[in-house]
Amino acid sequence: MSLFKRLLSYTKPYKLTYYYVALSAILLAIVALGMPYLIKVAIDNHIIPQDFEGVNTILGMEYGGFTGVIILMMVVLVAEVLLQLSFIYYANWLGQQVIRDLRTRLFDHMLGFKMKYFDQSAVGKLVTRAVSDIETIASIFSEGLFMIISDLLKMIVVLGFMTYQSWQLTLIALIVMPFILYATRVFQKAMKVAFEEVRSQVSNLNSFVQERVTGMKIVQIFNREKVEYEQFKEINKKHRTAWVKTVWYNSIFFPIAEMASSITIGLIVYIGVVMNLGVETTAVDIGVIVMFIDLSQKLFRPLRQIADKFNTLQMGMVAANRVFKILDTDAIIEDKGTKIASDLKGAIEFKNVDFGYVEDELVLKNLSFKVEPGQTVAIVGATGAGKSTIINLLSRFYEINAGEIMVDSASAKAYQLESLRSQIAVVLQDVFLFADTILNNITLQNPDITEEDVIAAAKKIGVHEFINSLPNGYQYNVKERGVMLSSGQRQLIAFLRAYVSNPSILVLDEATSSVDAYSEQLIQDATDIITKDRTSIVIAHRLATIKKADKIIVMDAGEIVEMGTHQELLQQEGGYYKNLYEVQFQQQEVA
The missing domain is CATH 1.20.1560.10 (ABC transporter type 1, transmembrane domain)
Known part of the structure; x- marks a missing residue:
């Protein structure tokens, strides 16, 4: 009853x-x-x-x-x-x-x-x-x-x-x-x-x-x-x-x-x-x-x-x-914040953060690091080291077990969830596109982003020519999950989608791991443009793409094992990053 x-x-x-x-x-x-x-x-x-x-x-x-x-x-x-x-x-x-x-x-x-x-x-x-x-x-x-x-x-x-x-x-x-x-x-x-x-x-x-x-x-x-x-x-x-x-x-x-x-x-x-x-x-x-x-x-x-x-x-x-x-399922992210995240400077700090997807199985252990406003920070490490987890926590897709995440010197929980996420743009390795036009996949039906804005942004990062070459251009329907485009083309759409949202913080998750050399060069050029003067976190598998990063964080088993610039890390004898870089360099030589 x-x-x-x-x-x-x-x-x-x-x-x-x-x-x-x-x-x-x-x-x-x-x-x-x-x-x-x-x-x-x-x-x-x-x-x-x-x-x-x-x-x-x-x-x-x-x-x-x-x-x-x-x-x-x-x-x-x-x-x-x-x-x-x-x-x-x-x-x-x-x-x-x-x-x-x-x-x-x-x-x-x-x-x-x-x-x-x-x-x-x-x-x-x-x-x-x-x-x-x-x-x-x-x-x-x-x-x-x-x-x-x-x-x-x-x-x-x-x-x-x-x-x-x-x-x-x-x-x-x-x-x-x-x-x-x-x-x-x-x-x-x-x-x-x-x-x-x-x-x-x-x-x-x-x-x-x-x-x-x-x-x-x-x-x-x-x-x-x-x-x-x-x-x-x-x-x-x-x-x-x-x-x-x-x-x-x-x-x-x-x-x-x-x-x-x-x-x-x-x-x-x-x-x-x-x-x-x-x-x-x-x-x-x-x-x-x-x-x-x-x-x-x-x-x-x-x-x-x-x-x-x-x-x-x-x-x-x-x-x-x-x-x-x-x-009745209580699986909602707590949204009790009152601060509006508008025009963030982009300062990020993880303070002694613990997190696990499964109870009693920590993926991140006592993680602490800082990202200054406008910095580009790269995170590298083996599969399962916890790199992508950091992104999920920053956008508050999951709740942390312990510690605190700060954005512009305020707890991430202090911000209204919608406003916080509106200031963070993410380009994932596996790009998801809806069965809709390229324009709608870029704007995601945001009325504040016009087609003229999209075209101007596409020209700026070098994507306009590729989109214009498609039938109907920006009105081209990519079908379910974007099957009408190659993985490299989907990545370019994802970059443009992130760029037109004008985020304060940009996250690139393995964005060039599965694309051809031509697309990779386009993506690299686009990366240089959209990360300029913007706080950026880059998770990379190919270490050659992160040489210009202001800081590189090396992770293993949920913990930070090394931190520094590309040159600083290469100077550490027997270091984790140096060994990883040399293995990749040798593989490229053989190829």
Whole structure:
């Protein structure tokens, strides 16, 4: 119920629609009595006595003859159709408004997650939560909640009216009711478990497909097609088995419900005829028997539908539970800073910083260093030494375990997170481009950066000629992840993206590690331009690219082992940097 109440809280902005749908459900329950009652009047007052002109009194009003009853039937039918139409439309409309708001809130919440959360969560499962699970929640409103309320109201109104007309026949109709209610309850419990399994298998299937499609190149390079195909068949089989279980429960329940309904009709006809034959003291009109047959259907049909709607409701509630679990996840970077990071000088200081991606496994140990405003500092070391981790911590993608990171003599936590990150531009080794134009990938839809600004910046760092050579130039669509461009071209786009943002601090992470010689020269020229008079941190694998750095920090196993300029470090006999440089120099000589 707490989950249900929480979900209903999202309808508050749409109270009028919510109340109208609820009112429509009540009116539908009342109108449902109209047609059976009018059929009863037609049979008892006109058809059996062969009197088609007699006046009828219905709800205290007189209607002329058989024709008047037929006209009333048409009015009731039209009213029921219009009510049903508006009920279904606005129930669906309300559901779509709720899931729009819920999906927006979920995505906004996910945007603020720490990188650690994404490191530990499968992308396919997150996509399932944000897309298909939320879509399933919409069915709670369109096919579940209000439909159940409407059906329950119909049952209550019908049952009350039946009792008023003939308590004897009503008692007959209720004989099988406990059996149906018990079967419905058992069915509901079984379906809840089944649908939880279905949603779990849907997530697994989405996650598997998303990973294999993304990594298709690796699958084909290593001839893993057959292996992955067999794994997919197994996962798909589990998905099918989960769904077949729900089909099995449905195939058992609905025939039982149908059989109970038929038995009830048979009993009503039998007892009604017996009462008319004089076995009972109270005779029942034929019209009443016909009316009770119709009303019993209206009593049992909603019961069968409620069970079906409970399936929908169960699926929606399972999906809602999964979505709310993400919304309740406390993986947000703390953003309690008040300072606005505008026009930073670019001074950076790490003070005794400890950090580990996994608890009790430190990646950085008691790390301390300073970067003066306008300096270019290079960080080198073996893979896993902690170089890229420094960048992640500077941008506050992760929270440090101990120590402090200072920016312009103030703690990084003192700044508003958005303003701090707006002053730091990062060019990663693995450049990510969206399936959009080059211009939009550079500006990232920032309205403050015009196309003229981008073109001017591109000319300044020597990238304009390359972009202009592409079809449609800056409007060229690079497709998903930028597959239409080479790795070197993607790096150039990333450099331009960093440059036009005019950051106070620039970070280059292995920016030339996987590009050709021509692109590397363009990138090196661009680096010289965009790092000029700007605090820059360069993580480099090729040591030849960092000779001009003001300071080089050498790291090993999360600790600083050496620090100095290129020349100073080369003079240290047996030094880590010198050995690393000589190995690379010898490799280049051999090449």
